[in-house]
Amino acid sequence: MSVSITNSIPPHQPTVTVTAQVDTTKNAEPLAVRVMRLSKPTLYQNIPVYAEEESSSSAAAFLAGQSHDIAIGNDNSVLSHLLVLPYSFGNVFLGEIFSAIVSLHNQSDQVLRDVILKTDIQTATQRIVLNSNDQNDSNKMELVPDQSICRVLQHEVKELGNHSLVCTVTCTDQNGEKCNLKKVFKLPVGKPIDLKTRFILGAKHDEYYVVADIQNQTPSILNM
Numbered sequence: 524m525s526v527s528i529t530n531s532i533p534p535h536q537p538t539v540t541v542t543a544q545v546d547t548t549k550n551a552e553p554l555a556v557r558v559m560r561l562s563k564p565t566l567y568q569n570i571p572v573y574a575e576e577e578s579s580s581s582a583a584a585f586l587a588g589q590s591h592d593i594a595i596g597n598d599n600s601v602l603s604h605l606l607v608l609p610y611s612f613g614n615v616f617l618g619e620i621f622s623a624i625v626s627l628h629n630q631s632d633q634v635l636r637d638v639i640l641k642t643d644i645q646t647a648t649q650r651i652v653l654n655s656n657d658q659n660d661s662n663k664m665e666l667v668p669d670q671s672i673c674r675v676l677q678h679e680v681k682e683l684g685n686h687s688l689v690c691t692v693t694c695t696d697q698n699g700e701k702c703n704l705k706k707v708f709k710l711p712v713g714k715p716i717d718l719k720t721r722f723i724l725g726a727k728h729d730e731y732y733v734v735a736d737i738q739n740q741t742p743s744i745l746n747m
Contacts, residue, residue, distance in 0.1 A: 551630070552630070553633075553635055553694065553696065553702055554628065554629060554630070554631075554635065554638075555626075555628040555630050556625070556626070556690050556704060556706045557625070557626045558623055558624070558626075558690065559623065559624050559626070560613065561623060561624055561675070562622075564606040614711075614713060614742070615680060615686070615710050615711065615712045615713070616680070616712065616713055616714065616715040617680055617681070617682070617683055618680060618681075619680055619715075620677055620678070620679055620680075621677070621678045621679075621680055622676070623676050623688070624674065624676070625642060625673065625674045625676060626671055626673045627640060627666070627671060627672050627673075628669075628670075628671040629666040629669060629670050629671070630669075631696070632668050633696055634667050634668070634696075634697060635665065635666045635694040635696060635702070636694065636696075637664075637693070637694055637695045638663065638672075638692065638693070638694040639663055639664075639692070639693045639694070640674060640690065640691075640692050641690075641692075642674075642676055642689065642690050642691075643688075644686055644688055644689075644710075645687040645689055646682045646684065646686050647682070647684050647685070648682065651678065653676045653677075653678055666694075682712065683712055683714065684711075685709060685711050686709075686710040686711070687707050687708070687709060688707070688708040689707050689708075690705070690707075691704070691705050692704040692705075714740060715739070715741050716739060716740060716745065717737070717738040718735060718736070718737055719738075720734065720735050720736075721734050721736075
């Protein structure tokens, strides 16, 4: 007796992998908004390295070569003629003039028309509209691809607490579609000085003295 066995399982079908490509350029923002703080440069501090001149070791000779003085006028000064730009955004303190530059860059491949930039400072109690020093801000601007414009803003800080620099940009592309862009930058404001007072009774019972302790909480020198 012969028995035939038939495999009822169909052969494995080859799989087809479909890779979908997503166009991310359509979701990219046409304008890039950047805010940079304007600060004064500081003098470079050159810390001299001292070594014994009579030593004959190679390490001492290397240190002696690194101890050149680049200070101006006074050999004992650590300040040089070199200026160093700030490498961080820094702190914002009450009473100072906050200066910043706002940059708009057209990162799309089309001309953007009717570009309007509006900036304001928002605090816990009020909203202050900032106007730049450029007279063309009242007119609508046009940006070709890869073109940038910059505006300088200034604001006198009169309140403590968190501040928000709000930049709102509106524009129109070549198809007539409106584009709205809003960027918010946080600015915490602190106290530049800490004042503590105490009273001292004088030699006479009707005399009192007030002692004020003032502490500088900023990284720079304050002139009073």
